Amino acid sequence: MAEDTYLLTMINTIESLQDKIKTLESRILELKFHEKQLELVIESTAVGIWDWQVQTGELVVNERWANIIGYTLEELGEVSIDTWMKYAHPEDLKESNRLLEKHWAGKTECYIFETRMKHKRGHWVWVYDTGKVIEWESKSVPKRMIGTHLDISDKKEYIAKLDAANKKLMAFSYVDSLTQIPNRRAYEERFLSIIGSAKRSQNTVSLLIIDVDHFKKYNDYYGHEKGDEALFKVAQAIKSVLTRKTDFVARYGGEEIVVLLPFTTLEGAEITAEKIIQRIMDERIEHVHSQYDGMLTVSIGVASTSSQFDDLFDHADTALYVAKNNGRNRVEAYSNYQPPIRVLSPSPTP
Known part of the structure; x- marks a missing residue:
C-alpha cells in the first residue's frame, strides 16, 4: 500500500514537472519570437544599440551603432566606453556627463542628448543618444545602462535649412517689396529701439518725413x-545720402518715406535733408506737373528732440505740412520756440 502511494506521488510529480517544462518551453519560444520581432524592429528603424557596464566601462554595441559612424563592428574591434569617448565630439562630452549625472541622481526618467560623433570619412554625424539605468549598485550609483543611437544628421541639416529660410522670410517681412528699403513695421521697431537708447544716454534724435511732390498727378499722367x-x-536716392550705419530709412506708406537720425541735432538733420533734396533733383525724373524744371521733387519736414520723443513724428509732420504750403521742393524744420500754425493756410494737395 505504501509502495503504491509512493509510485502515485512520483507519477504526479513527474507529470507536474513535464507540464512546467512544456510551459517553460512555450515561454522560451515566445521570448525568442519577441526577440526576433525586436531585432526586426531595430533593423528596420536603423537604431544603434548600446549596453554599458558603468562601473567597469565595458560596452557592447550592435552593428548599426558602428555603421552610423562609418565602421563595421569588426573594424572597431574591442569596444568600451573609451570607444565612445574617442569618437564623441570633445565639446559635447561635458554636457553628456552633466545629463548622465542628472539621470543617475534620479532627476530625469532617462538620458537624452543630441551629440556629434566623428565619422570614418572625417565629418561629424549628429546622433540622438538615449539611455536608461536598468541596474543599480546602490542609490545614485548606476551599474548598467542600455540605450540607443539614432542618426539625425539629415534632420539637423533640414532644420538648419529651415532656420535659414525662416530668417530670410523674417527679413523679407521687414522690407518694402516696391522700394527695397525697410517698411513701416521695421521703422516702428527701430524707432522704439533708437528712442530707448536715446532716453538712456540723453542723446538727440532727429526725424525726417519725406513726401514726393504731386505724386498723385504723376501717377495719373504717367501711370502706376x-x-x-x-x-x-x-x-x-535717399538711401545713398545716408552714410552712417546708425541712420535708418523706411517707407512709411504711399509716397511717404521716413528717415531716423540718432545722435543728430536739428541743424545736422537739416543739412542731411538738403542733401536729399539735391540728390532727388540730380535724378532728373521727369514730372510735367512740377514747377521745378519739369522734374520730380520732394518736400521734407524735420524735427529733433532729446526729450519729447512721443511728439517727434507729429512735429516732423507739421514741418512737412509747412514745406508743402511754402512751395514744395524744400526743407522746413519744426521749432519749439516758433511752432508752425497749420490753420492759416488751406490744405495743400499731395
Missing part, C-alpha cells in the same frame, strides 16, 4: 507702373 519706378528711384 512709372509711378512705382519713380518711387523706387527716390527711395534708393
Whole structure:
C-alpha cells in the first residue's frame, strides 16, 4: 500500500514537472519570437544599440551603432566606453556627463542628448543618444545602462535649412517689396529701439518725413507702373545720402518715406535733408506737373528732440505740412520756440 502511494506521488510529480517544462518551453519560444520581432524592429528603424557596464566601462554595441559612424563592428574591434569617448565630439562630452549625472541622481526618467560623433570619412554625424539605468549598485550609483543611437544628421541639416529660410522670410517681412528699403513695421521697431537708447544716454534724435511732390498727378499722367519706378528711384536716392550705419530709412506708406537720425541735432538733420533734396533733383525724373524744371521733387519736414520723443513724428509732420504750403521742393524744420500754425493756410494737395 505504501509502495503504491509512493509510485502515485512520483507519477504526479513527474507529470507536474513535464507540464512546467512544456510551459517553460512555450515561454522560451515566445521570448525568442519577441526577440526576433525586436531585432526586426531595430533593423528596420536603423537604431544603434548600446549596453554599458558603468562601473567597469565595458560596452557592447550592435552593428548599426558602428555603421552610423562609418565602421563595421569588426573594424572597431574591442569596444568600451573609451570607444565612445574617442569618437564623441570633445565639446559635447561635458554636457553628456552633466545629463548622465542628472539621470543617475534620479532627476530625469532617462538620458537624452543630441551629440556629434566623428565619422570614418572625417565629418561629424549628429546622433540622438538615449539611455536608461536598468541596474543599480546602490542609490545614485548606476551599474548598467542600455540605450540607443539614432542618426539625425539629415534632420539637423533640414532644420538648419529651415532656420535659414525662416530668417530670410523674417527679413523679407521687414522690407518694402516696391522700394527695397525697410517698411513701416521695421521703422516702428527701430524707432522704439533708437528712442530707448536715446532716453538712456540723453542723446538727440532727429526725424525726417519725406513726401514726393504731386505724386498723385504723376501717377495719373504717367501711370502706376512709372509711378512705382519713380518711387523706387527716390527711395534708393535717399538711401545713398545716408552714410552712417546708425541712420535708418523706411517707407512709411504711399509716397511717404521716413528717415531716423540718432545722435543728430536739428541743424545736422537739416543739412542731411538738403542733401536729399539735391540728390532727388540730380535724378532728373521727369514730372510735367512740377514747377521745378519739369522734374520730380520732394518736400521734407524735420524735427529733433532729446526729450519729447512721443511728439517727434507729429512735429516732423507739421514741418512737412509747412514745406508743402511754402512751395514744395524744400526743407522746413519744426521749432519749439516758433511752432508752425497749420490753420492759416488751406490744405495743400499731395
